[in-house]
Amino acid sequence: MSGDSGAPTNFIRQIIDDDLASGKHARIHTRFPPEPNGYLHIGHAKSIVLNFGIAQDYPGSCNLRFDDTNPAKEEEEFVEAIKDDVRWLGYDWDALRFASDYFEQLYEYALELIRSGKAFVCDLDAEQVREYRGTLTEPGRPSPYRDRSIEENLDLFQRMRAGDFPDGSRTLRAKIDMASPNINMRDPALYRIRHGLIHHQTGAEWCIYPMYDYTHPISDALEGITHSLCTLEFEDHRPLYDWVLDNITIACHPRQIEFSRLNLEYTVMSKRRLTQLVQEKHVSGWNDPRMPTIAGLRRRGYTPEAIRSFCEAVGVTKSEGTVEMGVLENSIRGHLDAVAPRRMVVLDPLKVTISNYPDDTSEALPAGNHPKDESMGTREVVFTREVYIDRADFREEANKKYKRLVLGGEVRLRNAYVVRCDEAIKDADGEIVELRCTYDPDTLGHNPEGRKVRGVIHWVSATHGQRAEVRLYDRLFSTANPGRGGQDFLDDINADSLRVLSECVVEPALTSATAGERFQFEREGYFVVDAVDSRAGAPVFNRIVSLRDSWGKIAED
RNA sequence: UGGGGCGUAGCUCAAUUGGCAGAGCGACGGACUCUGACUCCGUAGGUUGUAGGUUCGAUCCCUACCGCCCCAGCCA
Numbered sequence: 001m002s003g004d005s006g007a008p009t010n011f012i013r014q015i016i017d018d019d020l021a022s023g024k025h026a027r028i029h030t031r032f033p034p035e036p037n038g039y040l041h042i043g044h045a046k047s048i049v050l051n052f053g054i055a056q057d058y059p060g061s062c063n064l065r066f067d068d069t070n071p072a073k074e075e076e077e078f079v080e081a082i083k084d085d086v087r088w089l090g091y092d093w094d095a096l097r098f099a100s101d102y103f104e105q106l107y108e109y110a111l112e113l114i115r116s117g118k119a120f121v122c123d124l125d126a127e128q129v130r131e132y133r134g135t136l137t138e139p140g141r142p143s144p145y146r147d148r149s150i151e152e153n154l155d156l157f158q159r160m161r162a163g164d165f166p167d168g169s170r171t172l173r174a175k176i177d178m179a180s181p182n183i184n185m186r187d188p189a190l191y192r193i194r195h196g197l198i199h200h201q202t203g204a205e206w207c208i209y210p211m212y213d214y215t216h217p218i219s220d221a222l223e224g225i226t227h228s229l230c231t232l233e234f235e236d237h238r239p240l241y242d243w244v245l246d247n248i249t250i251a252c253h254p255r256q257i258e259f260s261r262l263n264l265e266y267t268v269m270s271k272r273r274l275t276q277l278v279q280e281k282h283v284s285g286w287n288d289p290r291m292p293t294i295a296g297l298r299r300r301g302y303t304p305e306a307i308r309s310f311c312e313a314v315g316v317t318k319s320e321g322t323v324e325m326g327v328l329e330n331s332i333r334g335h336l337d338a339v340a341p342r343r344m345v346v347l348d349p350l351k352v353t354i355s356n357y358p359d360d361t362s363e364a365l366p367a368g369n370h371p372k373d374e375s376m377g378t379r380e381v382v383f384t385r386e387v388y389i390d391r392a393d394f395r396e397e398a399n400k401k402y403k404r405l406v407l408g409g410e411v412r413l414r415n416a417y418v419v420r421c422d423e424a425i426k427d428a429d430g431e432i433v434e435l436r437c438t439y440d441p442d443t444l445g446h447n448p449e450g451r452k453v454r455g456v457i458h459w460v461s462a463t464h465g466q467r468a469e470v471r472l473y474d475r476l477f478s479t480a481n482p483g484r485g486g487q488d489f490l491d492d493i494n495a496d497s498l499r500v501l502s503e504c505v506v507e508p509a510l511t512s513a514t515a516g517e518r519f520q521f522e523r524e525g526y527f528v529v530d531a532v533d534s535r536a537g538a539p540v541f542n543r544i545v546s547l548r549d550s551w552g553k554i555a556e557d
Numbered sequence: 558u559g560g561g562g563c564g565u566a567g568c569u570c571a572a573u574u575g576g577c578a579g580a581g582c583g584a585c586g587g588a589c590u591c592u593g594a595c596u597c598c599g600u601a602g603g604u605u606g607u608a609g610g611u612u613c614g615a616u617c618c619c620u621a622c623c624g625c626c627c628c629a630g631c632c633a
Contacts, residue, residue: 137559181560192631212633324568456591522592551593
């Protein structure tokens with residue numbers, strides 16, 4: 001049942017299997033319930049893949065529901081961005097809902113709670129409530145307003161809605177148990193008063209807003225959710241979730257199941273911190289390619305497929321851990337290796353003159369777009385007397401392990417000829433400014449006989465290539481767990497997380513690349529045409545991820 | 558300190574519910590290669606947090622410890 005997509009099973013899917021087998025449910029209904037107070041991040045993707053993935057694999061459905069009970073923090077911009085991100089990830093909701101759709105029903109249920117003596121209007125202010133609540137080790141004391149008559153509570157609550165009382169002056173509270181060892185059960189607030197806010201869905205219609213703990217179970221039940229999946233910090237809230245549904249007249253009682261949230265090395269995931277990065281302009285916005293947001297990963301060049309397979313790879317459990325960044329990187333490498341056309345780009349150009357190649361000639365050489373997939377076809381690269389190679393691909397001398405160009409040595413120019421380096425020309429400071437090489441005309445398409453070249457390097461024609469900007473992104477933070485030990489996480493920002501290279505040379509086939517197109521720059525990594533800053537005929541490239549590099553780990557000789 | 562959770566390989570997860578502790582990723586080594594990529598082959602890596610107990614037999618059941626996370630918003 002759960003294996004249809006090849007998605008690995010987990011304890012939640014096992015519970016669902018059991019519920020289907022026992023006949024408790026014939027159909028599964030999940031929901032993804034974001035609060036529109038920020039952009040979605042990779043941690044939300046885990047929840048999205050879980051919830052929508054279950055709906056896909058079982059006979060089931062999944063709603064997108066905005067948990068919009070706190071208009072002070074929520075905005076329409078965020079609801080639109082979230083819808084975009086969910087769709088981009090490849091999912092479509094069965095129903096689009098807002099918790100605010102249920103405000104009227106929520107209000108009616110609150111009246112029911114009051115009528116049955118399960119809720120009361122409390123006149124304590126926030127500080128007094130805190131004093132009465134007790135501590136982790138001491139029980140709380142009942143509010144002096146706890147035993148008001150039902151009639152008075154009804155009247156007061158109706159007047160709360162009518163706007164008769166100022167912010168913070170009163171709350172509606174559940175009447176549960178002030179001595180409960182679970183603080184969430186110590187007569188939690190159900191409604192608070194908030195004047196003067198324009199809610200993005202309901203406008204100025206309400207001046208009282210329901211709390212999450214009250215809204216969520218009822219919203220779930222109203223939608224016929226069977227399994228309400230949330231993160232571990234809500235485990236303590238489950239008794240309250242159940243209490244609400246057990247004490248009102250409602251037919252459905254979803255099962256809340258908690259799983260551990262995603263933690264990723266070298267980044268931060270809390271909305272508070274992401275918001276701070278954006279507001280204080282440590283990044284260019286929610287979609288900065290270094291951000292772990294879906295919008296950031298999208299602009300960075302990640303694919304929905306890669307993010308989905310990443311989410312499946314990390315699994316779903318109740319134990320907390322931190323996933324290595326390499327797992328995310330491998331997910332995109334794996335996908336793009338299969339589908340990204342290959343191109344040649346020189347990031348740090350060093351001019352090479354092929355002395356024995358005629359000045360007035362050029363050759364259009366066919367180059368495969370993919371080494372293992374001929375269906376991806378070929379394009380032409382232009383070979384000329386002057387080409388660029390990368391500075392890192394030449395050394396005056398090196399040991400045998402160095403598989404690139406050395407003085408007096410031979411190397412193949414990818415898709416073209418074998419060349420030998422005869423001379424390195426230096427400027428007054430001793431810096432190499434040009435290489436003089438000779439090429440072997442008999443090495444096109446086959447290797448020379450009787451001798452072995454050191455390796456293969458990429459190149460671009462100096463006369464046919466085009467300058468382009470390439471942005472090299474690295475992890476946003478320099479430590480695996482930013483801000484650990486209580487210090488400011490901003491101190492851990494990686495100062496080199498973005499390097500802009502403006503003098504790169506790209507092969508002709510790349511000048512017409514359009515926004516969002518992804519390529520492998522051979523021997524370098526995977527790159528995407530930036531959707532924001534590229535211009536027609538002048539693409540800007542973002543590095544998505546470098547190629548795996550076993551050479552970089554070997555100590556320099 | 559009260560309550561709620563979680564501890565299995567470097568990381569993420571399995572282990573048919575008491576029957577020889579495995580996989581993927583990573584690391585390391587090799588093969589292949591016109592990408593130091595991809596692919597393929599192989600190796601290492603464990604006192605299952607600790608100490609007891611029950612049992613022929615414990616990752617699994619019991620007891621006690623230890624460590625880590627969450628909870629004292631009129632946030633979600």
